[in-house]
Amino acid sequence: MTSRQLESLYDAHAQSLFAFLLHLSRCEETTRDLLQEAFLRLSRRTLPPLLKPRSYLLRLAHHVWIDHVRRETSRARVLEAAALDPVFLPPPAATADSELAVQLAAGLGELPPDQRAVVHLKIWESLTLREIGAALGIPTHTAASRYRYALDKLRTAIRPSLENERA
């Protein structure tokens, strides 16, 4: 792949890959390394014209993430447990909605990475469950159940905030 092709792919999709990898790793430094690794792998491949380059790149990014976790399992656990880099921009003002947004962001951080990946691809990449399954290498019904479990957990996480709002 030429450097010009690589640059155009970067311009078009690096933001998505960054958000996805940051959501999984919750560490900016790790995200940078993973993004670098993803583009390095991309540069060494000869790709045919892609129908859905975004899905392909997200799948590649997920493979890079899986390899990273396998390589550094103990470190990944430490990263999971530690206070981590923020994944979302802070809400604009201190309102009830912003409090809910903070609760949701915290709830997302509590999810297992597998569920977080599904939620990310569904909400911020607008992929269908079938596409998510293809990107993550899992059956569609597994993606659906992970998504449902994740939403249930998020509902539980924001319940106190909603009750405050009603009171």
Add this chain to the structure above:
Amino acid sequence: MNAPELESRLSQLAPRRLPAAWKAEILAATNSRASRPQRGAFFRTERWGWGAVAATWLVILGLRSTTPTFPPPAGPVLTAAELERHWREVRHYAALDLLPPEPTAPVRIEIEQEFVLPIHRPRS
């Protein structure tokens, strides 16, 4: 809160922006690392490399299988008559239980002689 409402709330969360400075760094590092020779690149580009490795192994294995694993006898090979005489002699000594001792290197005796009792072997 139902699922569509929750999804709508989630989608209002804005993911952080990719730092602009990363682009130049990542692309430069990617280009420099991509141009570096990779491990095993030779065998990927030069297909005959595997053939050369296989041929080398075949030669090594062939040499091993045709090379004797023990040295050939140093002196001349005994004739049938000489062998027969040798075995006759061996059988004779065996019958007398008087096989000549194997030549061995002299053993250094560490025990002081005064503590060693003389051994009397009965003659057979």
